[in-house]
Amino acid sequence: MNNKKTIWITVGVIVVVAVIAIVAFSSGSNKQPAVKQTVKIGLALPLTGGAAFLGESSRNAAQMALSDAGQTKYNYDLVIEDDAFNPAKTATVVTKFVNIDKVSAIITFGSGTSNAAAPINENAKIPRFGLASDPTSAIGDYNFIHWTPPFKEGQLSASEMVKKGYKNVAIVDTNHSGTLAVTNSVKEALKNTSVKIASYDLTNVGDKDFRTIITKIKALKPDIVLVEMFSPEIEIFAKQMKELGVKIPMTSVETFEWSNDPSLFEGMWFISDAKITPSFAEKYQAKFNDGPKPGATYVYDLVTLFINNQEKADHALSPTEMRDSIIKTGYENSPIFGNIQIDKDGFFITNASVKMIKNGKAVLIPE
Amino acid sequence: MDIIPQLILNSIIAGAIYAMIALGFNLIYGTAKFFDLGYGALTAVGGYAVFYFYKTLGLDLYVSILLGVLIVGVIGFIVYKLVYSPLRKRKSSGMVLLVAALGVLTALQAIIAILFTSQFQTLSQNSSSEQVFNILGGAITQTQLVTLIIGFVIMIVIGLVFRYTLFGKAVKAIGDDEEVSKIVGVNTENIIGWVFFIGSAIGGLAGILIGFDTGIEPTMGLSLLLKGVIACIIGGIGNVYGGVLGAFLLAFIENFGIWHISGEWKDAIAFAVLILFLLFRPHGILRK
Numbered sequence: 001m002n003n004k005k006t007i008w009i010t011v012g013v014i015v016v017v018a019v020i021a022i023v024a025f026s027s028g029s030n031k032q033p034a035v036k037q038t039v040k041i042g043l044a045l046p047l048t049g050g051a052a053f054l055g056e057s058s059r060n061a062a063q064m065a066l067s068d069a070g071q072t073k074y075n076y077d078l079v080i081e082d083d084a085f086n087p088a089k090t091a092t093v094v095t096k097f098v099n100i101d102k103v104s105a106i107i108t109f110g111s112g113t114s115n116a117a118a119p120i121n122e123n124a125k126i127p128r129f130g131l132a133s134d135p136t137s138a139i140g141d142y143n144f145i146h147w148t149p150p151f152k153e154g155q156l157s158a159s160e161m162v163k164k165g166y167k168n169v170a171i172v173d174t175n176h177s178g179t180l181a182v183t184n185s186v187k188e189a190l191k192n193t194s195v196k197i198a199s200y201d202l203t204n205v206g207d208k209d210f211r212t213i214i215t216k217i218k219a220l221k222p223d224i225v226l227v228e229m230f231s232p233e234i235e236i237f238a239k240q241m242k243e244l245g246v247k248i249p250m251t252s253v254e255t256f257e258w259s260n261d262p263s264l265f266e267g268m269w270f271i272s273d274a275k276i277t278p279s280f281a282e283k284y285q286a287k288f289n290d291g292p293k294p295g296a297t298y299v300y301d302l303v304t305l306f307i308n309n310q311e312k313a314d315h316a317l318s319p320t321e322m323r324d325s326i327i328k329t330g331y332e333n334s335p336i337f338g339n340i341q342i343d344k345d346g347f348f349i350t351n352a353s354v355k356m357i358k359n360g361k362a363v364l365i366p367e
Numbered sequence: 368m369d370i371i372p373q374l375i376l377n378s379i380i381a382g383a384i385y386a387m388i389a390l391g392f393n394l395i396y397g398t399a400k401f402f403d404l405g406y407g408a409l410t411a412v413g414g415y416a417v418f419y420f421y422k423t424l425g426l427d428l429y430v431s432i433l434l435g436v437l438i439v440g441v442i443g444f445i446v447y448k449l450v451y452s453p454l455r456k457r458k459s460s461g462m463v464l465l466v467a468a469l470g471v472l473t474a475l476q477a478i479i480a481i482l483f484t485s486q487f488q489t490l491s492q493n494s495s496s497e498q499v500f501n502i503l504g505g506a507i508t509q510t511q512l513v514t515l516i517i518g519f520v521i522m523i524v525i526g527l528v529f530r531y532t533l534f535g536k537a538v539k540a541i542g543d544d545e546e547v548s549k550i551v552g553v554n555t556e557n558i559i560g561w562v563f564f565i566g567s568a569i570g571g572l573a574g575i576l577i578g579f580d581t582g583i584e585p586t587m588g589l590s591l592l593l594k595g596v597i598a599c600i601i602g603g604i605g606n607v608y609g610g611v612l613g614a615f616l617l618a619f620i621e622n623f624g625i626w627h628i629s630g631e632w633k634d635a636i637a638f639a640v641l642i643l644f645l646l647f648r649p650h651g652i653l654r655k
Contacts, residue, residue: 048480048484048485048486049485049486050485050486050487050584052484052485052486084485172630175631200629201629201630201631202629202630202631203630203631204631204633204634206590207630207633208581208582209377209381209581209633210630211373211377211380211381211622212374212377212622212625212626212630213625213630215370215373215374215377216370216626218370218373219370231487232487232582232584236581236582239581243497243499243506243508244373244506245499245506260487
């Protein structure tokens, strides 16, 4: 009799505990997963080579976005790889993100690198957001560009030249999809103005001797030289301009800011990408004892965008769900840029700004 | 404004750099008879050695340059002893030696990138303060003038050594026929080792001067080497004077070639000239 009673009591206790456990577990799953799921975000950044200082700043920004997100429902794993600003390496890195890391979204840095990654992402159906100017890197349904579009920068560059009374401009370009997209936009915008293109010279990435191009420009005596080059070529170009005694002012679309030594362009104006909220720059400065470099703001913005969209969901989003979520909700509260529209071509539309190099740093020129 | 004086000067500046590369390359090729691609990486080794001694350790400029040149010479010698000499003793084909040289180039570039990162570096402490000379209506910097002078001095010294010293005659003899040189008692292994030391040191010095003029990066050697090789083929492969002549001719063709067309064509022009010479004058302007 006692044995039977003991068995019934034991069974009763087990049933009660099981019911409580089931109720607790099922009600909890509606609010928060018992074990946090991990969402991976892949970042292909230039961490070595001439553009390493830009990649490092972007890496800092990504980590800052993650820490600013605070307590989250999900774990976020930033998988950061170096592509050295080399499209071939980007393709390898992005393939790794897709096949091994199984990331939910990818960020790439630069136009050439984004072009290399675009078909891989399209095939794998994993959304990729490039910090790029070349519109062709936003092909298909899974490739996007988060950068001020070249037509916005081109229009502003042309209007600034008109405003400053320039009659002609010499353009020195680099055979790179990003700079070509930008200079094409400038040339297109100049067609409807009084500013004439005095000369157009294209250089190859890696060229180091620009003396003959500079000599030609010196003879033409244009009012201004638009230089679209990356580091270190742009610094070498500025040095050789000085050596050859050419005092014609220079301008650029973004590339002064991409230089490792902006002080070479002291006092010169240029067109930059979108304005950012001062609070972000201040916060970044306080944390890393240096201002954010070009690209860092977009990386911060994108990582925040991924986290915000994921946090709204009740399960870890698949890559396609992540893409759909971003397209559906748009981006009305960017912490960096305010309201952003995503156009039909996959461009996050932001406005260009006018800056100048002052005390070795890029500063906004008030409108 | 007449741009021709400056274009001539630009060509002379570029020619001086190509000539330095061609001098070392031609010396090695003329003796060992294979395309030493690893020579390209030694230009970067020279630049980074000076970067380390001068900018990192803060040693005196001239001491740093001397150490840099010596180190490159020693590395060139070691590479010969460890890689090329055993292969040559096994009578390996030119293709095997070429592949080995490509391996040396890649390995040296990778080691430099690991030690110093791939970041572009400049050797001058203050590049904006460099002295600029005006010559016949054109501008040339102090470094470029020094490069030009050193190039000519090296060419003359090599010419004199070849003509008047036993070592120079031995080098010429090996270049003409290594087997016969051995039979007549020339220590070919020793002489070729010295040629690698001297040739590599010249390449290293070229890398150092380029580092002061523009800057250095681990992969700088390959493009320089290609221009040096084109210069040698145009001027006469294996001929020290021919290499220098080819270097200046190449530089003039490149710089005047882009006078009325875009600068992106510069390399295309250089390689078009190479193909023309290979087709119509494969031994170059000056025969060995």
